[in-house]
Amino acid sequence: MAREHVPVLAGELIDLLAPAPGETAVDCTFGAGGHARLVAERLGPDGELIAIDRDPEAEGRFAALAAELPCRTRFLRAGFAEGLEELREEGVRADLVYLDLGMSSMQIDTRERGFSYSYDAPLDMRMDTTQELTAAELVATWDERALGRLFKEYGDERFSRPIARAIVRARESGPLETTTALVDVITAAVPAPARFAAGHPAKRVFQAIRIAVNDEFGQVDRALPVAWDVLRVDGRFAGISFHSGEDRRVKRFLADLAQGCICPPDFPVCACGRTPQAELLGRGIVPTPGEIADNPRAASARMRAARKLQEGPVA
Incomplete structure (x- = not known):
């Protein structure tokens, strides 16, 4: 609720x-x-x-x-x-x-909207639920270079490249369709000492994706x-x-x-x-x-x- x-x-x-x-x-x-x-x-x-x-x-x-x-x-x-x-x-x-x-x-607290890394939900993040582009589609279609640039420029994520690389590799086994699936990939890509040094390891990546999805x-x-x-x-x-x-x-x-x-x-x-x-x-x-x-x-x-x-x- x-x-x-x-x-x-x-x-x-x-x-x-x-x-x-x-x-x-x-x-x-x-x-x-x-x-x-x-x-x-x-x-x-x-x-x-x-x-x-x-x-x-x-x-x-x-x-x-x-x-x-x-x-x-x-x-x-x-x-x-x-x-x-x-x-x-x-x-x-x-x-x-x-x-x-x-x-x-x-919007954050409505779990099914998929904005939060704290809840398992469809990877959506659309403010306008009638638009076509979703977070799942962005994660599935952007190449490694574009994802890395997005995480760096919009999320100030210092591990932007390894996270982008991990996403591209993970989606080869199947689409990332839920927030939990994406969180797991991000967390595994971040070095262990840095995972919880400054908040949740997925925070900046989720922010960057949300900004891009909603322009x-x-x-x-x-x-x-x-x-x-x-x-x-x-x-x-x-x-x-x-x-x-x-x-x-x-x-x-x-x-x-x-x-x-x-x-x-x-x-x-x-x-x-x-x-x-x-x-x-x-x-x-x-x-x-x-x-x-x-x-x-x-x-x-x-x-x-x-x-x-x-x-x-x-x-």
Whole structure:
């Protein structure tokens, strides 16, 4: 049974975004609705909450929550990049846009989804259960070099090559179709002294496969400029990340928007005419020790936020 979902950095998100009556908020990654509830309660009857999620199970959770909220509500079942594109095409302008990246606790704890190395389940890992690519297919079809690169770049796995080699050899005897089968191969490929030196030996490989199956980094790269376009002037944006690859993307995007003149330092006067489009709201906000004690899964979270100062082209 899935444990109760606890939204990460919830108080900090509300403080920075400051949702107000009558505003429109876009929750790009609805999940279990923890952040959405807190935001929507502050929008009032004249406000609107638009939620996006590609997980089919999220739509039912949204319907149950929407019945309790004081504001108008709307749900889009789509990846957040595609959902934001749809809103932009409709001409929607929002006062608040926020993303809680990665997967929700409910997805981890729903054993049959195959996200966790702690449970025996089909090797699935799809956030959108209607898509074709599964973790089992990825493990069965990617060659050794591609698997090794994936584990290194997306999982920071120092034993990426021997693990990739072991997977390719193991699948010669039959497909790896369950989480336990994959865990056994990974564990055997990791040197004994390192197997439990820094957590479970399969943790980084499972993370890398999940990111690839769901194109999580691609979603972030496509979504960020669209989210900024949807935002009104004086609107607020926030992104919560749990992986350094996601956090780097959000950090670079907002830092570029907040930068003014880019002329060489030896220019006597500005020739580029560039002015900041964003005001950064805090820098890399992390959970308090108390929140981490109450919810250990919050430990790797980091939030970055900004206020939109003016319209302008976004690279």
